[in-house]
Amino acid sequence: MTQYQPDAHWMPLTLAQLDFWEEFCLHPDTAVSTVAHVIELRGVTHPGALRRAIETTIAETDITALRFSLGADGQPRQRIDPGRRPPLRRMVFDRHEDGRARAFAMMQADVDAPLDLLTRPIAAQWLIRLGEGHYLWFNRGHHIALDGYGMALVERRCAALYAALTQGTDPGPPLRPLADYLNEETDYRASPRHTADGQHWAGVLASVPRLHVLKKGSENYPTEAFEAGHDLSALRAALMQQTQLAGIGWPDLLTALCAIWAGLSLADGSAARRPDADGRIAMPVWLPYMSRMGSVSVAVPALVVNILPLAVDLHPDETLEAVLTRLGTSLRKLRRHGRYRIEQIAQDSGVGAQSRFFFSPLINVLPFDEAHFPGCVARREVLSNGPGDGFNITIRSDGQAEGLELLIEADPALTPGADFARLADSLPRFLSRALAGAALSRPLRELLG
Missing domain, CATH: 3.30.559.30 (Nonribosomal peptide synthetase, condensation domain)
Incomplete structure (x- = not known):
C-alpha cells in the first residue's frame, strides 16, 4: 500500500490535477480556474469565536498550504508547506456607506488576478466587518486543490467549530489530510476494480x-x-x-x-x-x-x-x-x-x-446545504468556480x-x-x-x- 506523508514528502499530482496544471501552463496570464466563495453572516454575537473558528479551519485544511514545484524530471509535484498557509486577513469596512460593495469589488479583483501556481500562495482567507454582527468570510483557492464539495466541506467544518466555541457542542473530527486521498487513489488505480x-x-x-x-x-x-x-x-x-x-x-x-x-x-x-x-x-x-x-x-x-x-x-x-x-x-x-x-x-x-x-x-x-452558524443568518455567494x-x-x-x-x-x-x-x-x-x-x-x- 502506498503511503504518502502529508508534511514530509513531495507528492505526485493526480490525473485531475495534471489537467489543471497544463491549463495553468497554457494560460499563465489568465485567471481561469480560481474558486472563491463568500459567506455573509448577520447576527454574529461572538466575533472572536468566528475568527478562531476560521483560523482553526485554515490550520486543519492542509491544501491551503499547498506548494507546487518542478522536479528534476521537469514534472510538477506538490507538498504541504506550512509557510504557504494563509493568515486570516481582517478588515473593517463599517465606516463606509458602500462598504459591502467595496468589499465585494476587492474580493472580485482578487479572484480576477492571475494566480501563478509556482510562486503565489494558492489560498486567501479574509474576514471583513461590515457592521455590528455583520461579516463577510472570503475563502479563495484554486481548482487544482479543491472542488465545490471541498469548499462546502471547509465551510461546514468552520461552522461546527464556531458552534463548539459559542455553544459548547462537539465539533466532531478534524478534516483529513490530502495524503489520505492520494494514498487511496493510488491503490485504486492498481486494483482490479480500476x-x-x-x-x-x-x-x-x-x-x-x-x-x-x-x-x-x-x-x-x-x-x-x-x-x-x-x-x-x-x-x-x-x-x-x-x-x-x-x-x-x-x-x-x-x-x-x-x-x-x-x-x-x-x-x-x-x-x-x-x-x-x-x-x-x-x-x-x-x-x-x-x-x-x-x-x-x-x-x-x-x-x-x-x-x-x-x-x-x-x-x-x-x-x-x-x-x-x-x-x-x-x-x-x-x-x-x-x-x-x-x-x-x-x-x-x-x-x-x-x-x-x-x-x-x-x-x-x-x-x-449551506453551513449553519448558530444564531446567525448565513448566505453563500459563489464569486468564481471556473x-x-x-x-x-x-x-x-x-x-x-x-x-x-x-x-x-x-x-x-x-x-x-x-x-x-x-x-x-x-x-x-x-x-x-x-x-x-x-x-x-x-x-x-x-x-x-
Missing part, C-alpha cells in the same frame, strides 16, 4: 456519438459568456411529487430532465448531437460526479470531482416515463463506475496528451430542494444570442411541464412545446 471500471467506460464510449475533442491551449474562454438565471422555487412541490411518481431522487430527476431537454433542443456547436433518419436522437451530455461516497475523500478538502459522459438516446414521440427509466438506469451505472477518471478515459480512447474532451453540454445539480466549455446548466439548492435556482450559460462563439434567449426561456418552461402531474405519460415533443 480495470473493470475501464472496461465499462470503453463500452459506453463505443455506443455514443464521437465525443468532441479540444486541443489544450486552444480554449477560447469568453470574457462575457451569455447567462440567464431563473428562480425555480415555485416548482419544488411539483418536483417532490414527480420524484415519488417516477421513483427517482429529485437531483437525478432534474439531471435527467435537463439531459432530455438538451437532447431535444441543442443543435449548435455546443453539443455532439446525432439524429438519425427516423428522428431518434443520440447525444452525450457531461455530468460532474462527486466520487466521494465510500472514500476517505468524504472528509478531505481536495480535487476529487470527476466529469463523465451520460448517453442520451431518445425519440421525441417516446413518453417521458420511458426515457426517465432508461436514464435512471444509466445514472446508476455511471455512479457504480464513476471513480474511473475522465482523463484516463481520454487516454484509453486515443485522445492525445495535448488534447482533452470538450465538456459540453454540462449539467450540474448541486444539492448542498469556466465552462460551451453550454452549461447549473441548478443549486439545499439538500431538501429549497431555494432552487437555475443558471444557464453559453459561449457566444457557439450559441448565437437569439438562440440563447430562446433556449434560456425554453428550459424552465420544459421543466415546469415535465413536473406536472400527468407529464410522465406524455410524449416528449408535447412537453417541449
Whole structure:
C-alpha cells in the first residue's frame, strides 16, 4: 500500500490535477480556474469565536498550504508547506456607506488576478466587518486543490467549530489530510476494480456519438459568456411529487430532465448531437460526479470531482416515463463506475496528451446545504468556480430542494444570442411541464412545446 506523508514528502499530482496544471501552463496570464466563495453572516454575537473558528479551519485544511514545484524530471509535484498557509486577513469596512460593495469589488479583483501556481500562495482567507454582527468570510483557492464539495466541506467544518466555541457542542473530527486521498487513489488505480471500471467506460464510449475533442491551449474562454438565471422555487412541490411518481431522487430527476431537454433542443456547436433518419436522437451530455461516497475523500478538502459522459438516446414521440427509466438506469451505472477518471478515459480512447474532451453540454445539480452558524443568518455567494466549455446548466439548492435556482450559460462563439434567449426561456418552461402531474405519460415533443 502506498503511503504518502502529508508534511514530509513531495507528492505526485493526480490525473485531475495534471489537467489543471497544463491549463495553468497554457494560460499563465489568465485567471481561469480560481474558486472563491463568500459567506455573509448577520447576527454574529461572538466575533472572536468566528475568527478562531476560521483560523482553526485554515490550520486543519492542509491544501491551503499547498506548494507546487518542478522536479528534476521537469514534472510538477506538490507538498504541504506550512509557510504557504494563509493568515486570516481582517478588515473593517463599517465606516463606509458602500462598504459591502467595496468589499465585494476587492474580493472580485482578487479572484480576477492571475494566480501563478509556482510562486503565489494558492489560498486567501479574509474576514471583513461590515457592521455590528455583520461579516463577510472570503475563502479563495484554486481548482487544482479543491472542488465545490471541498469548499462546502471547509465551510461546514468552520461552522461546527464556531458552534463548539459559542455553544459548547462537539465539533466532531478534524478534516483529513490530502495524503489520505492520494494514498487511496493510488491503490485504486492498481486494483482490479480500476480495470473493470475501464472496461465499462470503453463500452459506453463505443455506443455514443464521437465525443468532441479540444486541443489544450486552444480554449477560447469568453470574457462575457451569455447567462440567464431563473428562480425555480415555485416548482419544488411539483418536483417532490414527480420524484415519488417516477421513483427517482429529485437531483437525478432534474439531471435527467435537463439531459432530455438538451437532447431535444441543442443543435449548435455546443453539443455532439446525432439524429438519425427516423428522428431518434443520440447525444452525450457531461455530468460532474462527486466520487466521494465510500472514500476517505468524504472528509478531505481536495480535487476529487470527476466529469463523465451520460448517453442520451431518445425519440421525441417516446413518453417521458420511458426515457426517465432508461436514464435512471444509466445514472446508476455511471455512479457504480464513476471513480474511473475522465482523463484516463481520454487516454484509453486515443485522445492525445495535448488534447482533452470538450465538456459540453454540462449539467450540474448541486444539492448542498449551506453551513449553519448558530444564531446567525448565513448566505453563500459563489464569486468564481471556473469556466465552462460551451453550454452549461447549473441548478443549486439545499439538500431538501429549497431555494432552487437555475443558471444557464453559453459561449457566444457557439450559441448565437437569439438562440440563447430562446433556449434560456425554453428550459424552465420544459421543466415546469415535465413536473406536472400527468407529464410522465406524455410524449416528449408535447412537453417541449
